[in-house]
Each structure stands twice: as C-alpha cells, then as structure tokens.
Amino acid sequence: MNTARAQEDQPPGPVYVVQEGDSIWGIAQRFNVSVTELSRLNDISDPGQLAIGTNLVIPGLDDVQGILVTGAVSYGENLRSLSRRYKISEDTLARLNRIITPASLFVGSNIILPEESFDQPVRQRVSPAPGESLLELAVKQNLNPWNLMTINEMQGSWETYAGESLLTPTVTSVDTPGGLPAAITNIEVETVPLIQGSTLVVRMQVQGGMDLTGTITDHMFPFFHDVERTYIGIQGIHAMAQPGFFPLIIRGNLDDGTPVSYSQWIYVRAGDFTFERLEVPPETIDPENTRPEEELWESLMVAATSERMWDGLFALPVSPLFAECYPSLYGNRRSYNGSPFNYFHSGLDFCGGVGQDVYAVGAGVVVFADFLTVRGNSTVIDHGWGVYSAYMHQSEIQVEVGEQVEAGQLIGLVGATGRVTGSHLHLEVIVNGVQVDPLDWLEREFP
Template structure:
C-alpha cells in the first residue's frame, strides 16, 4: 500500500502536464475527408440545440449564428451542424455518453486519441471535470479498441505480453506507449483482440465492472457503488475525502457494495470518488472519478417548540451521541429487499413532516433540516421493525425522547424516536414485522408521532427511498 502513493502522484502530475500541453497543441480529428472545414455534427432524434451546445461546450447563440439558425425549434434529425470554437479540429464529431469507470485516459487509449487532445476537444482543463455520465465529444471515425484489459502488477511489459499471448510491440502500439518501459504497475493495458470483438472505453481491467446507482447522487439520499471484481480480496473506497466501506455482496459473483449517505445540505457539484482493489495475487488497481451531487427537492417549514429545548449545545451533544451509536459498520447484512413502513395503515402513508425539510424553530433563521420521516399516530400506536437487524440502543434522550436504534448491517441503521414505550432490549435480534415499540410524544415534539430515521454510513438519509427501492 505504501508504494501506491507516489504512483498516484505521478499520474496526477502527468495529467496536469498533459492538460497544460493541451493548450498549445493543434488537434486534427481525421474523418470523412472534410478537408479544412469546421468540424460537423449530425443531429440525432431528440437532440435540442441547448443539449448540443452543452455537449460541445459552446454558447447556444454562437451555435445558432454559425449555422444561420434563427428559430431553435427548426432543428431536425439528420441535419448537419457546424461546430464553432474548435479551431484546428476538422471532420465529423459525435457525442458519446460516458459511464462510471471511464476516464479521460482510458477513453483516449481505447480511441487512440492522446488524452491531451481529447481534453482539448472537450474543453476540459482538469481530469476532475470528467465526471461519471459526462457526455464527451469524439471523432465519429474513432472506434473503441477491442481486447482484454490487462492489469499490470510488478512485472515487465514483456511478462505482461507473454501472459496475454501478445508481442511486446503490439502492446506498445495498441496503448500509445512511447517505449517498452512506459507502462507502470497498476496500469491497465489493452491486449488487442481480433476483428469482431466488442470494444470498451472503461478504465477497469477485464473481469471488473462497476455501476453507480443512481448515476447522479442526490442531497440527502443514498448513493450506491456496485462493483464486481474478479480475484479481489479487499476493496477500499473514499468519497469526498471520507472513507466509504465496501462489503462483500455474496448474492453476486465477485460482488462488492458500498453505500454512502449524502448530507442533506451538501453543496450541489462534483465530488471525488475513488476505490482501490487489492487482488489475491498482490496486484492492485486504483480508480478515481468525479461524481455529480445534485440538489434534492426539499421544502421549508416553521415550528414552535419550548425554547429550553433549542439549546444548541444540547442539540450537538445529542447528535454526537446518536452519531456514536450509528458509526460502526457491521460486515453482515440483516435486511433483504425493500424496507416496510414502521406503522400499519392508515398511518403508514400519513406523514406530518418529510425528510430534508429546511427547518425554522420559533421564527429563527433556517438553521437545520429534518433528519427523518415522521409518521402520524396516537399515543400507543404500534411500531414494527421495517427489516431484520440487531437492537443496539434503547433509552431516553432529551430531544428525541424514548429512542430505539436498530443496526441492519453494512452501516445502515434505523432510529425510532418520541416513543411512549420501547418493547425491545439492547442486543436483541429483530425480524421484519416484529412489534418493537409504541408511538408517543416524548422529547421535543408538538404532538404524538413517530420520527423515523434511516442512517447510512453515519449520515441521515431520506427513509422514503428505502421504502421504495431495493438496496443493493
């Protein structure tokens, strides 16, 4: 592990150097014998002018002017547009959707376009801008190279060539290397396959696949990375500088899953996600990509409660306490399928307040958000376990009243607050549908209800998502 760090730094420095060079080098996209004309794009069904302008990084008005378009609705599929603002580029261009696992380098290598030229074509000034799902512009004539993706260990290119039954020079040419000693441990090389084999853009070695669910992560919701990695012994992840634990998912061969709770007040934007896979044979593979976090659709609400309970120090103390109780991530998973609502009809669909609401207490500033989903109910309405788990806390708190916490494994917890009675004990195993407590009005409340929380990797997330969809 210690030896990986300088390698990563070297890659970053290389990226910076290449992108620096990008500003000075001309680019020629060879295609279709268009000579020295401006590059072109053929409109596809469903394209809008603003989509096209966004994909090519040009202003809509500049795009309209270059094509003498006065009415943006006059665009039709099959129409050829010239693309301004790409001096030195010629030929026909297409827009390709990238997936999680594609990088500027892997796409460049697969399409035989140097990374700095690809960066220039896409107006990228940093590899960080190559986020998962980004549409990228490539020459139409460029087709992804087919072949096995070889993960290099501490071996020479010659050894790698022997392992894949290739000549060294075939590897050198297929991967745009400058020389035989150009490949470094951890690099993923294309071992060219014969005609007819399907090409790929991914940076992952053969036998690996990763999916980001959903493709863009949302404030206050649960982000998921599903990885299959043949031969993996250990996977560690990091999101925005924080550890993101991966767990073995036994239902899928070579399956691993990481779940990440996104803060409800996280600034929308792009965030770095990285993972490092260590194989049983000692080779390791590292990958980093930016992931988009978009705004959730949350509303504002005003509440009045006894001023004595708004003590910020008390709030912080209680939050720290709940954080401690929900911090550990158990490698065993106790749930299967969707979670069930913790109350039965007619209360199961009745919510006095939703997750994520920006809250204003006693006419103060909007300073906090609602960390759970509230369910209606009377004092004594039964509460049921939404999924299997282990009870890790039962006790009384000042703000949340009588609280029960269930650990469902993989860093997923549920919390039951303001109860009139808790009917389970710490250490007890519960199953989906077990009676665990009764609705009450203990703690900081305006009336009887159940405040239900789902916490993932220490972060409160929208519980509705756990009722609506299956994780993983």
C-alpha cells in the first residue's frame, strides 16, 4: 500500500494515461521501471486488469510533473533544443525517453513530454555570427546577457558557437526547429518514414540567402530556390537501399557567413516488392552489352537544371484505356534466365499494343532519343531540378534531342524493342540520379 500518495493533490511524479493496447509490462518497459514498482506505487493488485484511461504515476521522475503525452520529433530538433524549449533538463529528457544513442531522436520518432510543456510560449531564436561572443550578441539584439544565459540554461558565456540557436525573452507565435541556426526559420521533411524507392522532399525557409546541400543514403542533393524565401531539395531513395537508419545531413553556409552542419537520423523502410523470374535473350543481360549502356544511361541524368519545368502531378504516359494496367510494378526483385534476384525493376510497366500513343508525363526538354540494346527505342526528358523521365521499348520515337515538350504531348509509340517479353511501355522517373517509383509521381504532386 502506498501511503505517501493518499490525500495529496499533486501526485509524486508525472502521470501516464493508459491507452488502448497498453499493458503494464509495455508501460514499465517504455519508462524503464519495474512492473513491481509501478504496481506498488499505483495500488495495482492485478496487473492483467489495466483499464483504459487509468492514471498511472510513473516513479523515478520526481522533477517532472503533469500528464505525459507523446509527440513526433521533427527534423531540426535535438536533445539540447528540446530541453531548452520544454524547460526539462537534458538528463531528464533522456531518462524519460530512454535516449541512449543519437538514433533515438530520429525524424518522426515518438517522444514523451509532459503535456503542459507543449503549451510553453514559443520564444524567438537568435544565433551568434562567426566570432561573435554571447555578450556582443546580447548588445546587438538589445538583450540582457544574464537573462539570455538563464533562459538557455547556460553555465557561462563561453558555451555558444556560431550558428547555434538561442532563445530570447521575446515570445513569438512561430514554431521553428530549435537545433538549427535562427536564419533557418522553418524546415520540413516530407514522406517520413522513407521507403525504398520513394522521393524525399526537404523544404526550407531561410532569411537571406544560403549555399546549403543535403545528403541522404550517401547521395548529395542540391537545394533550389522556389518562391520567396523557400528552398527545396529532392532526392530519390534507391529501391535496394539497405533498410535502417541513415543520417539526413544539411551542410554549407548561410549568406551571413554562418556555417551550418546538422545531422539527424531518419528511417528507411523496406518496400513491399514481389519476386519475378524472367527469360530473355542472353545478349540482353551480357555485361559486355549492358555495362556501356548503363554508363551512357547514368551520364544522361547527372546534370540538374536549375529551372523547374514540370508542374503538379505527372500525366499518364499512355492512353487512359491502359490506366492502372501494369504488367510489372516498380521495385520488383528480378531473376533473369535463372540468375539470383540481384536485379530490380527500375520503372513501371504500362500495358499497350505496338503502335499505341506514348505521352510526356510533364513539361521538359528531350535529352536523349535513340535505340539501345536493353532499353530499345528510348526517350529521356529533363524536367529540371534533377528530375528526369524515361520511356523505353518504343516502336517509334517522335521527338528529337533539344526539343521542348509539354505534359501530355505525343512523343512516340509503344513497342517491343530491347530486352522485353512482350509489347509495353516502361516508364522511369529519376530523381537526382536515382530511379524512384513512378506511381508516386502520378498520384502525388512534387515537390
């Protein structure tokens, strides 16, 4: 029996409200406490009978009060920024969330915080310029340096570096990522969690200009200026990328000279792909033929045109008669003529007989239009910002290199040329050098 708790208004610790699907064992594990301790503190006689909505006091967190709720970690937040924002020590935050490795605070991960923490006023952020001391910053911003130190829970004025985000006493209504320099007023990472073959979009608002790049799964991607202060980076995630945690790194300089180097883990999930065994003419899988073609193919899509030419959803590349008729989906693991499944289907196949129309999926410029051994009669269109579309196995190509095309424009005819088992259109979408699932681009507007 717990006598300490009786008749007190304030429970001796934070409270977790039991949710559907919870068990006392799961809760104990989540908060790193023993079932015995949890049961004793909360007078639970039968751990198997835990009603939804029960308030459980969580032991061992005496410095935290209120109802514990969960939220998702956004890109740009780290232990230090969360600690400052929610007024909880880094130690307590780490204990509450059992943060033992940097990967624990990955983008989109669940974090436990006391509910009232979410109602804390959002303070404006400032960052020291290179070589600027805290005192100089305070003078420049017309702030009391001691006040600045207190708000940011700093022990001394030496505890800061260029580009670090500090909170000021000024309260604003804009919620911004606390781990990044103040000049980055917002950053959003779309499509979380990432899946093999998906397209990552990073949207960033910056005061002044910037020269930043992003890196994910070892691919470095540029940011393009969109509207006003917005910059957008897009990167394809390879269909065969090893599932697991990858750092999403933003690096470079802001126009005021502030260096930026920020890294946070993001999870890449395995796609749900099927396995296909195919029989094809042996010369079409002979490395003598495929390697030079592979090299040529990759070289076509290296450049990233700074102008964005496509707009909105990608258009259907075939007649609406063949909409949603796919002989083979993107990402399928493939075996050719009894080989291991170390090939994958790099595009989306559309049904269609020889001579049916092929249309451009978006506006752009034709950068390739020729016959290739594996791909047959092929056309590649540059849509800008590192995005390309490619059309293969055509019976006829009806555009020339350098030609500007519009979305939905007739560019060729369906065929059965190259490494095929029958007539169809193979469509690829390439984002900064990586083939992605074209269905995403037909169903969702990028960026």
